Amino acid sequence: MQIGLAYGDVRGQRDLGVIAEQVRATSGTAWISQGPNLDALTTLALAGRGAGELGTAVVPFPQRHPLVLASHALTVQAATGNRLILGIGAGISRMVGGMYGLPTDRPARRLREYLEVLRPLLRGESVNHHGDTLTAVGSVAVEGAAAPPVLVAALGPAMLRVAGELADGTITWMTGPRTLTNHVVPSITKAADTPPRIVAGFAVCVTADEGAVRARFAKDFALAGQVPEYRAMLDREGVDGPADVLLVGDEDTIAKRLDQLRDTGITDLMLAPIGTAAEQARTTEFLATQHGHDRRAGPAGAR
Structure with a gap:
């Protein structure tokens, strides 16, 4: 990944x-x-x-x-x-x-x-x-x-089918691991002749103040949770809003979330560091250590 x-x-x-x-x-x-x-x-x-x-x-x-x-x-x-x-x-x-x-x-x-x-x-x-x-x-x-x-x-079944048939893959945003595993990955893979590139996008913040970051994100992205296209994916995931799929916490917490996302079958993560300037710098520095790294199996076990 x-x-x-x-x-x-x-x-x-x-x-x-x-x-x-x-x-x-x-x-x-x-x-x-x-x-x-x-x-x-x-x-x-x-x-x-x-x-x-x-x-x-x-x-x-x-x-x-x-x-x-x-x-x-x-x-x-x-x-x-x-x-x-x-x-x-x-x-x-x-x-x-x-x-x-x-x-x-x-x-x-x-x-x-x-x-x-x-x-x-x-x-x-x-x-x-x-x-x-x-x-x-x-x-x-x-x-x-x-x-x-x-x-x-592509998020819905019809769009994923077209993407699989005519494009090289898909890009998602704020689509949680359950939905990636059970809906996005199998749907586009079934429609594609060759393995598609599947890019999952998330906002991420490495921080010691998870509650404050999550609250700010919930406020800033409240409208996204009401948009039908994203609302359908949040409902599939069984969550209330965008803040529930935010990647937030300390380094160990984020590393575990990355391991969980590797298991969904996606090929790429597109991560948008958010938060204060210091939090974004901390996040970017941490993510630089995660390329091709699977904590459970070491670099050779990365997918």
Whole structure:
């Protein structure tokens, strides 16, 4: 199981220069969430070339035509030495409809058509698609850019099936270990021809004041617990809200939680350190010791 770090809006970060510097310094996968502020793909392009992978988690696709997204993604590939993992998603329906006035019905159908167009475009192929939800005619060519792997933010059964059939894997957020084990991992694996990449995202804080951190997180992410897409996963997990799936506690507590998540069958963790500056620094320092490490079996037993 690989451990990567998340940056950007998910952590309330706004300084483009600071984020780019942190991304360049990340040895594992550096993930950028696409929020209402900084553009995730542009941020990764600014980070440039380095050692680790660069991922978006995720770019909502309804407001980005596949010809536009393919151009943007391949430009990032050229700028970064082909290190991009392109994570996309249907977006939160309340935002897609309320902010952009775009349709949110038939999300699985829209995702299927979008991937049927996007994947060939990323490979440099021409498309001539006139479908139920999408029209796309043309091609994109960026010299030196290879097609990036595509992961999909998929939670429900229909979306996981499409992700398994047409993408390289999935990315989840605030989805607990029970739901990963019993729903996400088996659903997408069954639909996929080859083993999918399964990235599970969590907020994390190494701290001596678990109660205070959990209370702040419950307040800051209260709205997320009401969003239907996340609410369904919290209900599957049997918890009340986002704070119940937060990874929080001292180093030993977090190490045990990481061991539990390794057993779910996921391939990657995307962890967003939260809390005070001191807590985030402590968290980041601890996570750097956990790459490829399984406390029960030693480094050779890591999956």
